[in-house]
Amino acid sequence: MTAANRLASVQEYYFSKKLQEVNEMKSRGCDIINLGIGSPDLLPPNEAIDALSNSLLDNNSNGYQSYRGLLELREAMAHFYAAHFSISLDPLTEVLPLMGSKEGIMHISMAFLNPGDHVLIPNPGYPTYESVSRLVEAVPVFYDLDETSDWLPNLDHLAQMDLSKVKLMWINYPHMPSGAKASVKILTDLVAFAQKHNILLVNDNPYSLILNDQPLSLISIPGSRHCCLELNSISKTFNMSGWRVGMVVGDKIMIDHILKVKSNMDSGMFYGLQKGSIVALQSNDQWFDTLNKTYNDRRQLVWQLAEKLGGHFQKDNAGMFVWLKLPEGTQSIEFSERILHDYHIFTTPGDIFGSQGKGYLRLSLCLEAARIKEAIHRIKHKLKHDS
Numbered sequence: 030m031t032a033a034n035r036l037a038s039v040q041e042y043y044f045s046k047k048l049q050e051v052n053e054m055k056s057r058g059c060d061i062i063n064l065g066i067g068s069p070d071l072l073p074p075n076e077a078i079d080a081l082s083n084s085l086l087d088n089n090s091n092g093y094q095s096y097r098g099l100l101e102l103r104e105a106m107a108h109f110y111a112a113h114f115s116i117s118l119d120p121l122t123e124v125l126p127l128m129g130s131k132e133g134i135m136h137i138s139m140a141f142l143n144p145g146d147h148v149l150i151p152n153p154g155y156p157t158y159e160s161v162s163r164l165v166e167a168v169p170v171f172y173d174l175d176e177t178s179d180w181l182p183n184l185d186h187l188a189q190m191d192l193s194k195v196k197l198m199w200i201n202y203p204h205m206p207s208g209a210k211a212s213v214k215i216l217t218d219l220v221a222f223a224q225k226h227n228i229l230l231v232n233d234n235p236y237s238l239i240l241n242d243q244p245l246s247l248i249s250i251p252g253s254r255h256c257c258l259e260l261n262s263i264s265k266t267f268n269m270s271g272w273r274v275g276m277v278v279g280d281k282i283m284i285d286h287i288l289k290v291k292s293n294m295d296s297g298m299f300y301g302l303q304k305g306s307i308v309a310l311q312s313n314d315q316w317f318d319t320l321n322k323t324y325n326d327r328r329q330l331v332w333q334l335a336e337k338l339g340g341h342f343q344k345d346n347a348g349m350f351v352w353l354k355l356p357e358g359t360q361s362i363e364f365s366e367r368i369l370h371d372y373h374i375f376t377t378p379g380d381i382f383g384s385q386g387k388g389y390l391r392l393s394l395c396l397e398a399a400r401i402k403e404a405i406h407r408i409k410h411k412l413k414h415d416s
């Protein structure tokens with residue numbers, strides 16, 4: 030049976046293939062230290078797990094659920110936005126629960142893109158923006174980000190491009206993989222740019238509360254409601270990536286378009302997951318203080334490891350990664366392979382996030398301190414790089 034033509038435009042996700050190789054190495058007895066993946070290893074809030082298990086015998090807990098999610102869940106999401114971003118959202122119309130923010134990338138693309146529409150995508154950036162654009166037969170147009178401009182888009186360059194076919198622009202702040210943070214100024218400029226060129230601007234914001242003192246939402250920017258959407262999720266914020274719970278927030282009309290797609294694809298989210306998520310979303314400051322202290326401690330260790338690997342990195346970043354610039358001339362794919370095979374340490378080469386990621390390595394903080402120490406120990410001396 031031949032696959033649809035659109036499949037020729039995408040490749041299997043890097044981690045889907047690479048993890049197979051890593052698992053084979055493990056099955057041969059290699060003790061692999063995984064600094065590659067951004068999947069939180071810490072536990073969710075206890076109360077969220079209790080709420081999930083206590084809900085299992087509620088009426089209709091095993092039946093189909095509302096396409097829009099429980100009102101109580103949407104209220105908790107609106108409360109989360111009010112508490113962390115000082116934004117007031119109407120839970121009836123301006124919040125839609127999703128199965129993770131990743132799902133939202135597909136739904137938004139299906140709801141707003143026609144074949145041939147152009148989509149502005151950050152380079153480096155999360156690979157799903159490109160692959161989903163291709164799957165809906167839109168045209169990815171990359172905009173370069175780099176260290177010299179703090180991984181922020183250059184709007185003067187963008188304005189000089191032919192934007193007539195651009196329908197959608199993805200931004201992702203705090204940025205993965207670099208950890209760069211946006212400012213109110215750049216978000217305000219981006220909203221003005223989107224308004225001027227009639228572009229739907231979407232911020233993918235799942236890292237908003239990780240190692241970030243000043244969480245920002247695109248939706249807080251005046252004028253954003255009519256041309257912007259934002260994705261968020263409980264994956265990183267509450268260590269619940271496997272629960273697959275996220276949200277899209279924004280204007281009612283746009284949310285309704287997304288619901289039109291989504292309600293034709295799934296039949297609601299499992300009740301217990303919604304009940305647990307409601308509780309997680311209401312977590313107080315103590316949750317965030319403890320979580321961020323753990324990540325901060327781990328990050329100090331990953332910085333030590335990064336120093337041994339060579340190159341340089343910035344310290345004032347958000348999110349759950351250290352983004353290491355390897356010494357000039359070092360190929361990151363080869364280097365990552367070398368440390369996987371020589372030291373059994375799995376890292377992600379920056380190339381998988383786009384050509385602007387060449388020469389970088391992404392190191393995850395989703396690993397207990399003892400394992401990071403073990404990685405530091407395995408690399409006895411600062412590594413030499415051929416250039």
Ligand SMILES: Cc1ncc(COP(=O)(O)O)c(C=O)c1O
Nearest residue numbers: 129130131155205233262264275
């Ligand atoms: C930039 C970015 N967006 C979205 C996602 C997907 O997250 P979720 O678990 O909310 O679907 C990830 C996951 O790694 C990510 O890095």
